[in-house]
Every structure is written in C-alpha cells, then in structure tokens.
Amino acid sequence: MQFYLNNSSTKYLGCTLRYKRIVVDGCKLPRKSKPELLGGSLFHAMMAEVDDRHDFNYFTVVKKPVHWDEVNGNLAVRYAMLADKIYTEHPEWFKDCRREQVCEFPVTTIEVTNDKGEKIGVAVHYNFTPDLMYYDAEDDCVVIRDYKTTGKPINGDLFTKYALESQPFFYQLGLIWASIIVGNPLDLPPHWIKAILNERVKFGYVFINATVGESGQVVVQPLRFVDTNVLNRYRQDLSEKMQLAATLHIKPELASKEGIFTDACTYCEFRNVCAMNDPDREDMAMKHWPLGFKTYDPRIKEL
Numbered sequence: 001m002q003f004y005l006n007n008s009s010t011k012y013l014g015c016t017l018r019y020k021r022i023v024v025d026g027c028k029l030p031r032k033s034k035p036e037l038l039g040g041s042l043f044h045a046m047m048a049e050v051d052d053r054h055d056f057n058y059f060t061v062v063k064k065p066v067h068w069d070e071v072n073g074n075l076a077v078r079y080a081m082l083a084d085k086i087y088t089e090h091p092e093w094f095k096d097c098r099r100e101q102v103c104e105f106p107v108t109t110i111e112v113t114n115d116k117g118e119k120i121g122v123a124v125h126y127n128f129t130p131d132l133m134y135y136d137a138e139d140d141c142v143v144i145r146d147y148k149t150t151g152k153p154i155n156g157d158l159f160t161k162y163a164l165e166s167q168p169f170f171y172q173l174g175l176i177w178a179s180i181i182v183g184n185p186l187d188l189p190p191h192w193i194k195a196i197l198n199e200r201v202k203f204g205y206v207f208i209n210a211t212v213g214e215s216g217q218v219v220v221q222p223l224r225f226v227d228t229n230v231l232n233r234y235r236q237d238l239s240e241k242m243q244l245a246a247t248l249h250i251k252p253e254l255a256s257k258e259g260i261f262t263d264a265c266t267y268c269e270f271r272n273v274c275a276m277n278d279p280d281r282e283d284m285a286m287k288h289w290p291l292g293f294k295t296y297d298p299r300i301k302e303l
Contacts, residue, residue, distance in 0.1 A: 006126075007167050015262070039210060041061055046083040097135075106123050111122045112249075131146050135195070141195050141202050141225075176197065208301055
C-alpha cells in the first residue's frame, strides 16, 4: 500500500473528508477553464522548454504548446513574449538548472492497524515539481523559483498571500530528504547536495500577469533563505499529517466534516453534497460524482 504526498494533498487534510474524496476515492476536480488559468498552464509549458533555440518565434510559429488554441490569441502571444522576456533578461537562471523536474521518492513507511487488528505498512511517496531549480555558485546555494501567473494586480496583497504559503518549506524539506536517501533519487550533483544539507536553499516567486498594459508584467521576487525555525516546525507538522493520511488510506471511515470548524467549506468542491446533512444521500451523491474518478497521482499533469 502506498500513497503520494504533495503540497496540495497536505492542504486537503484540513478536512479529512475532503482528503478522502480527492485522494483516497479519486474524485476528479473541476477543470481549469478561465483564460488566465489556461494561460498559466500554457506559460509553464513554455518555461519548461525555453532555451537558446526556443524563443518567442519558436512558440508562436513552430510549436504551439498545450492550451494555445484554448487561450485568446492575443493573450497566448503575450505569454510567449513574457516567457521570452524572462529568459532574455535572466539567462544565468538556465545554465545549471532543472526545469519542471518531477521529484518523487519514498520517504517512510507508516504502520497502521486495521479493524482486524492487522498491521498494514503504508509507504509514503513524497512528490513535488519545482518550476525551476538552479545552483548559484557565487552564493553557494540552490535556488528555487516558482512561476505564479495571475489576472490580478501584482501588488502587496498578492505578495502577502504567497508569503504565507507552505510551498517553500515543502520543497526544501523534499530536497533535504532526497539528499540523504541512499541512491540519490533526484540525481543531484554533489555541490547541490552539500548546499542543501547546509540549508543553503533560497526561494522566490516570479509573478506574471499577461492581461495588464500593452505587453504584460513580470515581477521577480527577491530571493530569501527559508526560515530554519519555521522549517523545523513544519517538519513536525508534516510528520503528523503523514500519519493522518496513512490512517485515512486504511480506515477511510474515520474521515469527517472538519471543514465546518475552519470555514474551509466555503470554497470546497463538495460543499453542496455535505450540505445535504444526510449520510445516505451524501453517499449516493458521491457514488455518482458527475466529474468521475481517477487514481490520485500528482506526477501526472492535468491538461
């Protein structure tokens, strides 16, 4: 028995019933449809490939990436221009780098006792996919940059929102664990591993808005080292979440509507089902979930 733990699934654990439905049962979630959201997927596809041969003309003429035809033509071209702008202005990011590397490896096995008194080993597979990682020789550190596309103004409100995200801690903890696991599962170079184990990892967001002005906007956030004290607290919290998740995979009946107590129901995909307040009707509604089901596997990108 195994399951994948990624940054999104740890947030689902804020309500164990939501986690059960998405990760254990495999309920599909609504597909992105807004042009700026599809444009974000388009932009990420471009940045995964951009190099000295893949420039603006390549993306607009030779190869049109995923979602190109679903995004308004002018908006798609703007994203291509912004991808080219980032590469042109920051070529040093792409010299000794990893782009969209799927980082997945087993980190531990947790024993859970089932209803029959049997101990079941549940393997936890850590999963994350940094948009861009590279080594900064001048500062002897590994840098993680994450692209955030948005249709909202790039201002203090947006910076504050992402300043409180768990993503930097999840990524750095993953790099630390990958560096000490026998076999080097991510095939990291020795100088990367040394920097990671010395906790020399910097993180910063790159905000992109293709909807403003004549040519869009790119804001590169200053890099910062991840706070070690917060990282240690996050490590403990994540260990507890791993235990909870493993238990739910063996005993899914323990899941409950905890979102009620944290106001998490407001934006939950299953709020109309839970609002029935009738277990039999809710079970019937979930058996006929209109979006269907698929195995939860964050290694597979939704197109």
